[in-house]
Amino acid sequence: MKIIKDKVAKLSFVALLITMTAAMFYAPTASAHGEKSQAAFMRMRTIHWFDLNWSKEEVPVNDTMTISGKFLVFAGWPETVDKPEVSFLNVGIPGPVFIRAGSWIGGQLVPRSVSLELGEVYEFKVLLKARRPGDWHVHSMMNVQGGGPIIGPGKWVTITGSMSEFVNPVTTLTGQTINLETYALDNVYFWHAVWFAIAFAWLLFWIKRPLFVPRHIAVSTGKADTLISAGDKKVGMLFAVGTMVIVAASMGATNEKYPVTTPLQAGLLRGMKTYQMPESTVSVKVDDATYRVPGRAMQMTLTITNNGDSPVRLGEFNTAGVRFLDPAVHEDETSYPDDLLAEEGLTVSDNSPLAPGETRTVEVTASDAAWEVYRLADLIYDPDSRFAGLLFFWDESGTRQMVTVDAPLIPSFI
Amino acid sequence: MSASQSAVRSRAEAVQVSRTFDWMILFTLFTAVLGGYHIHYMLTGGDWDFWTDWKDRRLWVTVAPIVSITFPAAVQACLWWRYRLPIGATISVVALMIGEWINRYMNFWGWTYFPVNICFPSNLLPGAIVLDVILMLGNSMTLTAVVGGLAYGLLFYPGNWPVIAPLHVPVEYNGMMMTLADLQGYHYVRTGTPEYIRMVEKGTLRTFGKDVAPVSAFFSGFVSIIIYFLWHFFGRWFAKTDFIADDAS
Numbered sequence: 001m002k003i004i005k006d007k008v009a010k011l012s013f014v015a016l017l018i019t020m021t022a023a024m025f026y027a028p029t030a031s032a033h034g035e036k037s038q039a040a041f042m043r044m045r046t047i048h049w050f051d052l053n054w055s056k057e058e059v060p061v062n063d064t065m066t067i068s069g070k071f072l073v074f075a076g077w078p079e080t081v082d083k084p085e086v087s088f089l090n091v092g093i094p095g096p097v098f099i100r101a102g103s104w105i106g107g108q109l110v111p112r113s114v115s116l117e118l119g120e121v122y123e124f125k126v127l128l129k130a131r132r133p134g135d136w137h138v139h140s141m142m143n144v145q146g147g148g149p150i151i152g153p154g155k156w157v158t159i160t161g162s163m164s165e166f167v168n169p170v171t172t173l174t175g176q177t178i179n180l181e182t183y184a185l186d187n188v189y190f191w192h193a194v195w196f197a198i199a200f201a202w203l204l205f206w207i208k209r210p211l212f213v214p215r216h217i218a219v220s221t222g223k224a225d226t227l228i229s230a231g232d233k234k235v236g237m238l239f240a241v242g243t244m245v246i247v248a249a250s251m252g253a254t255n256e257k258y259p260v261t262t263p264l265q266a267g268l269l270r271g272m273k274t275y276q277m278p279e280s281t282v283s284v285k286v287d288d289a290t291y292r293v294p295g296r297a298m299q300m301t302l303t304i305t306n307n308g309d310s311p312v313r314l315g316e317f318n319t320a321g322v323r324f325l326d327p328a329v330h331e332d333e334t335s336y337p338d339d340l341l342a343e344e345g346l347t348v349s350d351n352s353p354l355a356p357g358e359t360r361t362v363e364v365t366a367s368d369a370a371w372e373v374y375r376l377a378d379l380i381y382d383p384d385s386r387f388a389g390l391l392f393f394w395d396e397s398g399t400r401q402m403v404t405v406d407a408p409l410i411p412s413f414i
Numbered sequence: 415m416s417a418s419q420s421a422v423r424s425r426a427e428a429v430q431v432s433r434t435f436d437w438m439i440l441f442t443l444f445t446a447v448l449g450g451y452h453i454h455y456m457l458t459g460g461d462w463d464f465w466t467d468w469k470d471r472r473l474w475v476t477v478a479p480i481v482s483i484t485f486p487a488a489v490q491a492c493l494w495w496r497y498r499l500p501i502g503a504t505i506s507v508v509a510l511m512i513g514e515w516i517n518r519y520m521n522f523w524g525w526t527y528f529p530v531n532i533c534f535p536s537n538l539l540p541g542a543i544v545l546d547v548i549l550m551l552g553n554s555m556t557l558t559a560v561v562g563g564l565a566y567g568l569l570f571y572p573g574n575w576p577v578i579a580p581l582h583v584p585v586e587y588n589g590m591m592m593t594l595a596d597l598q599g600y601h602y603v604r605t606g607t608p609e610y611i612r613m614v615e616k617g618t619l620r621t622f623g624k625d626v627a628p629v630s631a632f633f634s635g636f637v638s639i640i641i642y643f644l645w646h647f648f649g650r651w652f653a654k655t656d657f658i659a660d661d662a663s
């Protein structure tokens with residue numbers, strides 16, 4: 001007896017463990033952004049985020065902020081990643097610490113998935129309303145079907161206040177204003193309580209009598225029929241009919257209370273409005289590119305031709321959201337995240353203005369700890385060891401031109 | 415049964431031991447089913463059950479009953495044929511839903527702060543109760559599979575409608591019409607669940623227009639019949655005593 005008791009106790013314990021595991025098995029991804037663990041070529045050759053702006057660094061609960069900017073859907077999209085034919089403009093935050101009050105691509109609201117074209121630039125904006133206090137890393141993000149999440153640059157934003165004060169008022173088409181944060185919650189609890197009560201009543205009706213041993217003896221000695229009495233059958237009928245009546249009645253009452261309901265909305269938005277960058281008059285040829293591992297620097301030999309009518313200078317190299325600037329040409333005034341900004345990270349062997357019609361071959365070095373910190377240097381271990389990025393040129397009047405580069409990268413270990 | 419004969423000395427003691435057994439077995443059954451069923455349902459029903467903006471008229475209605483009639487059928491097979499206890503389906507679903515509520519409340523809300531009104535579980539109880547009663551009254555696997563399985567599929571949507579209907583009230587949001595459930599999914603950011611993996615309102619039942627939910631429910635009921643048979647057999651196989659070598663019956 002004792003042995004059996006022990007065994008059952010042991011088994012119960014195992015079952016309890018399984019239960020715990022099952023309950024803990026799933027929690028929606030909370031804080032792992034994984035911006036650094038994403039393969040470097042993914043970040044360099046898919047979506048290029050630029051002109052990013054986080055409107056605030058500190059937001060009280062219920063206040064809003066925006067992340068806005070542009071992104072280039074890189075023309076040399078890697079073969080190993082599905083094309084962004086079905087994509088979703090997301091935001092990389094640890095769970096709903098903000099709510100997404102709005103998101104737009106080219107001025108069009110995008111609660112739906114969108115189809116993006118390779119080689120095009122789009123303007124985007126995400127409106128966020130602060131919900132949960134804390135310091136949060138807020139990223140731009142694009143989910144691509146078959147490609148996964150492509151995470152853009154992130155900036156720390158502080159939410160102050162108390163989550164209990166958060167409200168989310170929404171006015172329905174039937175004219176009521178509700179707080180979506182707690183809307184219909186009582187109704188959820190009520191119906192679940194009702195059905196749990198009925199189910200427990202049914203279970204109790206059976207469990208209150210002696211169960212396994214005597215019933216097993218009865219069944220195995222051929223007296224199974226004595227175990228269900230006429231009264232049991234009546235009670236069973238009552239439960240079944242009662243269940244169906246409650247389901248039908250509650251459904252009817254619900255339809256009366258909510259005469260206007262619509263199906264869930266879904267679909268793909270095509271033909272998104274692109275952003276027209278000024279026509280580029282500078283052409284760039286990458287003669288070679290090496291990454292010097294000890295120096296944490298990338299060196300490119302570029303042959304630049306100015307086909308325009310005003311002299312230009314190279315001011316910025318942007319790859320995977322890391323910006324290398326030549327302060328003599330361009331300085332950042334958008335308070336771009338420090339860790340992604342190499343204010344003096346770009347050196348050009350000869351960065352005197354390149355006159356119209358002139359062609360010049362220059363050595364360009366982009367160096368910063370960010371290569372290591374953001375694991376961009378891991379590119380040299382990627383299956384397709386090419387780099388890509390955006391070059392920005394400025395002329396005297398401050399007009400900017402953007403040129404994309406895409407070339408093989410050779411590592412140098414000495 | 416030699417072990418129990420030597421352990422008890424009177425009828426009263428035997429009754430007491432038998433009752434202790436009942437509670438231990440019930441507890442074990444309950445927690446084991448909770449664990450197994452919960453994992454099974456999360457892997458197969460998953461997001462359809464997690465989020466209100468997945469609870470549509472087509473796929474949720476179709477998928478949820480089909481993947482959830484499994485454990486009820488198996489546990490029924492054991493509890494009915496061995497003990498004539500018509501509680502297999504109800505006890506399974508109660509266990510599942512308690513597990514789900516713990517998960518949704520502790521993890522989704524407590525840990526990640528999704529409001530409970532976007533991530534509450536679906537109600538599977540009406541179908542389970544009816545399934546148990548049909549088995550009890552008919553004492554037949556075939557009848558339970560056919561009538562019960564169909565009823566299980568058919569009762570699902572109306573059994574959940576009172577809970578989800580308020581979330582299907584439409585809103586106009588920045589020039590687009592959506593339901594409050596859609597808006598919840600949009601507002602409460604899920605980085606790992608982009609809009610395109612949401613499988614709602616897809617399928618070939620367009621010709622039925624507005625009345626797609628009953629059609630989906632019938633379809634779900636028919637498939638539930640087949641799944642019921644399958645899992646009822648699993649249940650019978652698992653409830654065999656051949657596993658205990660010296661006590662084969």
Ligand SMILES: [Cu+2]
Binds near residue numbers: 034139
């Ligand atoms: Cu981050």
